[in-house]
Amino acid sequence: MPREDGLGYEPFSFAGRRHMRRIYDSPSRRILLFCARQVEKSTLLGNSAITHSCLVAGHRTLYVSPSATQTKTFSVDRIKEPMQTSEVLRMFVSSALAQNVFEKQFKNLSKITLRYAFLNADRTRGIPAWRLLLDEFQDLLPDNIPIIEQCTSHAPERWKAYVYAGTPKSLDNVIEYYRAQHSTQGEWVVPCDAHGGEGGRYWNILGEKNIGKKGLICERCGGRIDPMHAAAQWANMVADAPFESFRIPQLMVPWKSWAEILLDYKRYPRDKFYNEVLGVSFDSGLRPLTSADLMLSCCADVRMSSEALETYRALSAGQAIVAGIDWGTGENSFTVLALGTYITTRFRIFYLHRFDRDEVDPPVQMVKIIEMLLYFRVAICGTDYGGGFDRNDQLVRKFGPQRIQKYQYFGRMRRKVEHDPKLRRWKVSRTEVMSDIFNAIKRQQFEFPRWPEFKEPFAQDMLNIYSEYNVSQRMTQYSHRPDKPDDSFHAILYCFLASMILVPRPDIIAPLREDRNRGAVRSSYSGPVYQG
Structure with missing residues (x-):
């Protein structure tokens, strides 16, 4: 990972990222990341692709985003840079193997294939995959998703997995549909210790009501709360669903300063603030016909x-x-x-x-x-x-x-x-x-x-x-x-x-x-x- 002072790189750590450990360790075959901007969802996808490619011989990963630019950026920032800067990871690749933008080969015959699919899924046809990663999921056309998923038809059952990640838009968007209809609707719940008695602690699901002047507050009493409280944890709103989902707002990440969040709150349109900062869908889609x-x-x-x-x-x-x-x-x-x-x-x-x-x-x-x-x-x-x-x-x-x-x-x-x-x-x-x-x-x-x-x-x-x-x-x-x-x-x-x-x-x-x-x-x- 790039160091905060910009002077080189340092090993990836869960320090300050305790909420990410459950996502990395999830045994679920289908994961949906419902994220605000800049909360390291692409980092997670890249780490997942690299880890499985290094540890599982012959593993096949297919990464798909809506545009060529996004795919190229992911290929360089999330695959190429970690492989080049890590002494451990460099042992798994060779200059004799393909290392171009759209294909990464490993010594153990694993492969990461990168593609993009906006209006049609033709570029993904015929690519065998064990692990399917769909990035910027909200911008993929819903009709293309079943076509892309067919790439995993011959994947070994043990390794077959799907990870879809994106930032919500309107209530009609494909990512909101998957979260509302096919996922566990996971939320990071933060306790407020000011409450006790029969009701016990009050658990906050982070949103607009938790925005205080100086930091994160309890929506019930207005007292300060810590998003990385020792008891803070993931909780599913739905007991059983095909996708295990996780909503990650910027309110819980340590690298986003509170001054920036307050500035965004003042200057962003309401729908953009909900989407980009809170990671919540907002009904802003326009109907071309009535x-x-x-x-x-x-x-x-x-x-x-x-x-x-x-x-x-x-x-x-x-x-x-x-x-x-x-x-x-x-x-x-x-x-x-x-x-x-x-x-x-x-x-x-x-x-x-x-x-x-x-x-x-x-x-x-x-x-x-x-x-x-x-x-x-x-x-x-x-x-x-x-x-x-x-x-x-x-x-x-x-x-x-x-x-x-x-x-x-x-x-x-x-x-x-x-x-x-x-x-x-x-x-x-x-x-x-x-x-x-x-x-x-x-x-x-x-x-x-x-x-x-x-x-x-x-x-x-x-x-x-x-x-x-x-x-x-x-x-x-x-x-x-x-x-x-x-x-x-x-x-x-x-x-x-x-x-x-x-x-x-x-x-x-x-x-x-x-x-x-x-x-x-x-x-x-x-x-x-x-x-x-």
Whole structure:
């Protein structure tokens, strides 16, 4: 560890870190660290990876963070530096073995692999792992987590382990969901000796009420308390759960001065103080759509009954019908089929179907989907590339590559939507295109079936989406809780993108902008400008 005076390094010690010993020694196979900033969670992940790699021959550790920058920083600060500065650890490595940013090899054939996964988990596929470390867990998309976890499928049962660490955001964020629904909700409880009698000591769970002018105080009597009191200990709020979790606020760490905490308390927005200092979720997530937005876009005369759909089948003889498919697993994520067409200049989604209950098996879904695409003479179908490799292949073999167009989300791109002929799929700037569709819905450029039929589950899927600012990516990120799917929205998005192959809509995806000095300025969109 770097010395406090900055003059070299010193061995890691639990002095002043008594609360960390239980986490290091936990026998739990699944650990969730619910942390404020700068409380040594990354140090713990690095020490865990190094220790297991040195002591267990052939051990495999996979570390994943949301961004390349975070992964590189972890690789240098938490793996490379300890290995270089420790005489003991240096004996386990050799210059003849791989020691690059994304892979660390050891003499006993152990290996630490480091990857990043923001919008998709492709970089983690096929990497065998015994111990999975997910850092900045709050910024990982919930749909990617099951994919990453598959890396441990062949791990020896004795060594299989999962450690997820992050800083909370909103109450809808993935880390809050895991803590609230799947963890022991561990808290560091600190006693106040001023209380006695029948009730005994008063035990404080550290939070805003414990912030005093000169230090940590008891929330009941206001007296000073010591976070490292001899009797302070971890206590689980839930007796039994898959993850053993630990919340670590800055209030309990010795290296954060009280003057800094008080300064942060005064100058930070309330949600940031709760997240960054207290390690507590705060409901600050914004909803891009409201029920009112969707209700205004619903048409009372658009029904999804068999009789009503006959109208659109007849319409397909002279007008293009398009489809969109978002593939799901059937567990908190469902396959959804959307069908749409243009009615004047509005894009109308006239049919939606979620495959759940007895329709979760892919073969059953394929029969229904092929039947609907044939029935409505669908001109183009846009599909989710990431979620259905085998099913997309079946559709391409049935309808041909021109009618089945695959779309894959990316973080940042030079263009919002562009086709890659080599990969035979479309690349989509996820946040920007989702924002465009949200705004188009607010402008009532989309039409949906009547509210009673659209409300559940399709409208609810769209209302489950929330936005948060991702510090590591420096951009807004749309996400949803793992138990609250958003599949209907993505099926609609793919449906609309497929329609743009026939009817381009630069007014939605790449609108003109106004310049105060030059007037209208055309965007970088270079395709057709027909507006439907």
